[in-house]
Amino acid sequence: xxxxxxxxxxxxxxxxxxxxYNEERNLPKLxxxxxxxxxxxxxxxxxxxxxxxxxxxxxSHQVRVVSHPFNLGYGVAVQxxxxxxxxxxxxYVVQMDxxxxxxxxxLGALLKPVTAGLxxxxxxxxxxxxxxYRPPLSRALGMRFFGAIGSKILGQPLTDPTSxxxxxxxxxxxxxxxxxxxxxxxxxxxLVMLHFYGLKILEVPVRMYAKQGASMHKGLWxxxxxxxKMCLSLLITYSLKExxxxxxxKE
Amino acid sequence: xTTHQKIASTIVALGMMAVILYLVRKRHLREEFSxxxxxCALAMVGVVWFYPALVFVTHLIGAVLPTTTMFIFAFxxxxxxxxxxxxxxxRLRTQMKDLTQKLALMExxxxxxxAGKGTDLEENK
Numbered sequence: 001x002x003x004x005x006x007x008x009x010x011x012x013x014x015x016x017x018x019x020x021y022n023e024e025r026n027l028p029k030l031x032x033x034x035x036x037x038x039x040x041x042x043x044x045x046x047x048x049x050x051x052x053x054x055x056x057x058x059x060s061h062q063v064r065v066v067s068h069p070f071n072l073g074y075g076v077a078v079q080x081x082x083x084x085x086x087x088x089x090x091x092y093v094v095q096m097d098x099x100x101x102x103x104x105x106x107l108g109a110l111l112k113p114v115t116a117g118l119x120x121x122x123x124x125x126x127x128x129x130x131x132x133y134r135p136p137l138s139r140a141l142g143m144r145f146f147g148a149i150g151s152k153i154l155g156q157p158l159t160d161p162t163s164x165x166x167x168x169x170x171x172x173x174x175x176x177x178x179x180x181x182x183x184x185x186x187x188x189x190x191l192v193m194l195h196f197y198g199l200k201i202l203e204v205p206v207r208m209y210a211k212q213g214a215s216m217h218k219g220l221w222x223x224x225x226x227x228x229k230m231c232l233s234l235l236i237t238y239s240l241k242e243x244x245x246x247x248x249x250k251e
Numbered sequence: 252x253t254t255h256q257k258i259a260s261t262i263v264a265l266g267m268m269a270v271i272l273y274l275v276r277k278r279h280l281r282e283e284f285s286x287x288x289x290x291c292a293l294a295m296v297g298v299v300w301f302y303p304a305l306v307f308v309t310h311l312i313g314a315v316l317p318t319t320t321m322f323i324f325a326f327x328x329x330x331x332x333x334x335x336x337x338x339x340x341x342r343l344r345t346q347m348k349d350l351t352q353k354l355a356l357m358e359x360x361x362x363x364x365x366a367g368k369g370t371d372l373e374e375n376k
Contacts, residue, residue, distance in 0.1 A: 046355075064359070064363070065359065065362075066355045066356060066358075066359040067355055067358065067359075068351055068352075068355050069351060069354065069355070070351075072348060072351060076348055076351075076352070079352065080352045080355055080356065083352060083356060084356055084359065087356065087360075179345075183348065
């Protein structure tokens with residue numbers, strides 16, 4: 001994977017951002033696999049106020065660590081990672097979950113179209129690949145619904161709008177650290193926002209596995225809140241279309 | 252409205268004003284939030300001592316009883332107050348998030364420098 005991370009200039013390197021909350025059990029396996037497959041890439045673990053030894057485990061694997069003093073949620077954790085990447089001058093970022101849901105082997109394939117300049121954001125899609133984990137029906141319906149809305153707005157198929165397995169360049173990072181980034185549930189609304197900013201999104205087939213531990217979509221209240229919030233967020237994003245058009249980010 | 256009712260209502264309003272001023276003095280309540288409560292207490296006094304004004308507003312909005320007018324305005328006032336607090340909470344949530352991220356990033360930078368890693372920009376020189 002040397003071509004993805006040229007040594008001559010550290011700012012050409014990609015940073016892997018892993019938001020983690022109480023992931024001391026899953027992190028070692030993931031970090032070892034990343035180190036083994038992509039020794040030239042830098043890794044950042046954003047510990048989102050874990051009550052276990054997540055930070056210590058990450059540090060023992062010689063990766064970069066940023067720790068929140070208390071839990072702020074997934075969206076804020078990844079945004080902290082984006083801010084770190086911009087501050088350090090990384091040109092490319094790959095974000096992936098700490099719970100083993102995302103296949104490390106697919107990281108290179110996800111990053112390649114971004115480094116090659118084919119797109120600004122590569123979105124890992126579990127539905128374009130050879131198969132593997134399929135979400136439960138209620139979640140699949142949500143994905144289809146927001147995927148259909150996203151596809152209509154973007155004018156291109158969007159099969160997995162909820163995917164957190166993404167690779168991006170600095171233009172996307174600049175949008176993601178801005179005040180319009182929905183830091184509670186970044187989802188289809190962020191993709192629509194990127195589209196309105198004039199950024200190119202490409203879906204790449206990846207493998208995903210069942211989530212280890214509790215899912216945020218369990219229970220009755222959370223999925224309902226998620227659906228209502230996402231509908232509202234899409235509506236607000238659409239109403240800001242012209243605002244985003246005028247502020248296209250430059251690398 | 253009887254004199255007894257007027258005196259009782261005025262005592263309640265003045266008591267409320269005293270509590271608000273005490274809270275501001277003790278710095279348990281910020282001045283910016285206290286103004287709206289002081290205004291509320293003053294409005295109570297005004298309604299009690301200028302009762303015909305309340306009757307006039309009652310006719311103006313088409314209500315039958317002055318008490319209905321009072322409840323309508325009280326309800327609107329509470330709704331606006333809730334909206335004001337929601338806006339304040341949203342702003343505080345964003346500020347708290349930005350501040351926490353900044354603190355976490357500064358701590359990470361400090362730890363990296365302490366460990367002798369330096370910044371990537373320094374490495375690049």
